[in-house]
Amino acid sequence: MNPLPRNLSVGLAAAALFLAAGASQAAADAGSPxxxxxxxxxxxxxxxxxxxxxxxxxxxxxxxxxxxxxxxxxxxxxxxxxxxxxxxxxARAPETSVVLRAYPILGPAGTAGSAPLEGLSLRIEERQGQRVVRVNTPGTANAQANQVVRGALLDARSLRQPAARMALDADLPAGQPVTFEVQASKDLKTWRPLAETVLYRADAATAAPAAAGRLGTEQIDLHHAELQGHYLRVTWGDAAVNLRGATLVTSQGAVARERVSARLAVPPLAHPRELVLALPFATPVAALTVTPAGSNVLIPVRVLGREHREQPWSPLASAVVYKMAIGGQEQRSGPIELGGASVREIKIEADAKTPGFAAAPEVALQFEPxxxxxxxxxxxxxxxxxxxxxxxxxxxxxxxxxxxxxxxxxxxxxxxxxxxxxxxxxxxxxxxxxxxxxVPAAAASDGISTRSAVLWGVLLAGVGALALMAWLLLRQTRRADAPVPAAPADAS
Known part of the structure; x- marks a missing residue:
């Protein structure tokens, strides 16, 4: 029997056992703290x-x-x-409720809708300790009779935060849908629309017991409008509405998520216009902050990245990094957004028209939470x-x-x-x-990468295994071709 197949089988079995052991070890590693x-x-x-x-x-x-x-x-x-x-x-910023009193807007009777108020200015009058808002037109400026409530004015000038939403404190006519329009103005003359809603109150005498008393959107979304220094005008057409006031909810809106930060241990600078860093992790990076050394420094930079040394550099972002004293206070540049890039090497290039970095800058990483x-x-x-x-x-x-x-x-x-x-x-x-x-970042070199070293190691191991098999094959062939010595003659 030729021993070559047996050697080859033993080698293949050993390789299979090695691969199986490696896979089992990887699985065991993932399940072991x-x-x-x-x-x-x-x-x-x-x-x-x-x-x-x-x-x-x-x-x-x-x-x-x-x-x-x-x-x-x-x-x-x-x-x-x-x-x-x-x-x-x-996270959402804390909300604050502000109650605004409604001042009735008096206008001529017999007009329909809010169209007669468009393009006309309003004036505020004091009447026995109460404020009344009138439509200021030549035909009605001095008229005291035939005046009806055409809407209401809210004084929102003291608001410091954006208005998120508004709820009206109003009595509605029964069985009649009422459209409320909300507008804003700084001078009581030029108005811009903010929102509108339709409310409906069922007739208590005819409504079913299970029917809702009021239908429609009670909370009017104001989309975080900036209303500081503004008046609000609420109009509702010809409906018999008694508006006493409104409650405004103010808030700064959604607070930006606080990112997770980590400092980068930057190695000594080898080139003033180029800093290449090898990152020891694969987590996507949301942003990068670069603070140059020294004082009153401003440098336009480019940030590039790649997964390994065999890949070309890909641009990630461009920005201006600086550190300077303005008004007696030190000002530093903000984070450079990288968009969640997952790279193993980062290059920071200073503009060729500048001297570059005098020393290694401070670098910090930001991750999305x-x-x-x-x-x-x-x-x-x-x-x-x-x-x-x-x-x-x-x-x-x-x-x-x-x-x-x-x-x-x-x-x-x-x-x-x-x-x-x-x-x-x-x-x-x-x-x-x-x-x-x-983060213990190392200076990336132009030598052979770990990935390439592993690939070369596998390749050399394969060549060595082939060489060993060829040598065994040659040895077996020589043994088979060797002449068999003749048996000695019988002396008798």
Whole structure:
């Protein structure tokens, strides 16, 4: 029997066992808290099966998958708990209610709709301690008879915040839909439309017991209009309406989500107009802040990125970075938006018409806030783990929110109790740096990349294996071709 097939079978079997062992090791790593780069204790909220935890910067700067695939939450038994990935909704600013008194607008009787008020100015008169607003026209300016209420005026000049919505305090005629139009003006002469709504009051004598007393949109959306220094005019045509006033809800609107920030440990500057940084993570970057060293410095820059050294540079953003003293206060440039780019190398290029950077600038990263929604199943304590050298498939760890939260309605996840990841007790080799998350960025070189080194290593190993097989084949062939020595003759 030729031993070559047996050697080849043994080699193939060994390679298959090696690959299977590697796959098993990757699966075991994803299911073992000790295999992750960082582990943080999580303190749960009391008596809540469904909770959420915000991902701190210390976690985001150690993920090796742009889809957060190398992130797990383990219970005390070392088992991953069911979880879903979710963004963080923008918070809403606090709202304030302001009650405005209505001053009736008197106009001539017998006119229909609000059209007679268009293009005409109003004047405010004091009458026995009360304000009355009149339509200022030549034919009616001095007329005292045949005046009816054509609308109402609200004084909103003292408002400091934008108006979100308005509710009218009015008596409506029964069984008649009434259209209210809301307009704004600074001079009581030129008006701009803001909103309108239709309200209806059922006749108490004929309405069914289950019928609603008032129909229509009671809250008039004003779309956060800036009304400081303005008057509001509410008109309703010929309907017999008694408007006593209105309640305005003011708010600054949605507050921008606070991003998660991390400092970048910038290496010494090798070229004044070029800084290339290798990032040790794959988390998408929302923005980058660059603060030049020195004082009274202004530099136009370009930011470029790429996944690895074999790729060409792709432009990400252009901006002007500066640090200067204005009016006795230091002013610094804001963040440079990168749009959630996931790159492993970033190049910051200074404009060729400038001297560039005198020293390495301060660089900070900003990430969009992300939270884990999870089911606190199993015993405690719970551990948040992040960062694997070879992250598993992106879709393997997370459930849809609709599967995790019964009867899910967006954004229901933001009302869940908030668990806390204890960054101060993080299990990290070498400990955590002082002053927040610090990304140990290295200066990217033009040498061979890790990816290329691995590919070359695999290629050389394959060539070596082929060479070994060829040598074994040649050796077996020589043995088969060697002459068989003759048997010695019998002396007898």
């Amino acid at each position: 000790a295999a992750f780069a960082i582990r943080l204790p999580v303190a749960l909220a009391a008596d809540a099966p469904l909770q959420r935890v915000a991902l701190p910067a210390e976690v985001l700067v150690r993920l090796q998958s742009p889809g957060y695939a190398d992130l797990r939450l383990f219970n005390g038994a070392g088992q991953p708990v069911p979880m879903a990935l979710a963004g963080v909704a923008a 992300v939270q884990l929604v999870f089911l606190a199943s199993g015993p405690g304590p719970f551990t948040l783990a992040a960062g694997l050298p070879s992250p598993p498939a992106a879709a393997s760890a997370y459930l849809p929110l609709a599967s995790l939260i019964p009867g899910y309605q967006p954004p229901q996840e933001n009302s869940l109790p908030l668990a806390q990841a204890d960054v101060a007790r993080a299990d990290l080799p070498g400990g955590l740096p002082a002053g927040g998350a610090l």
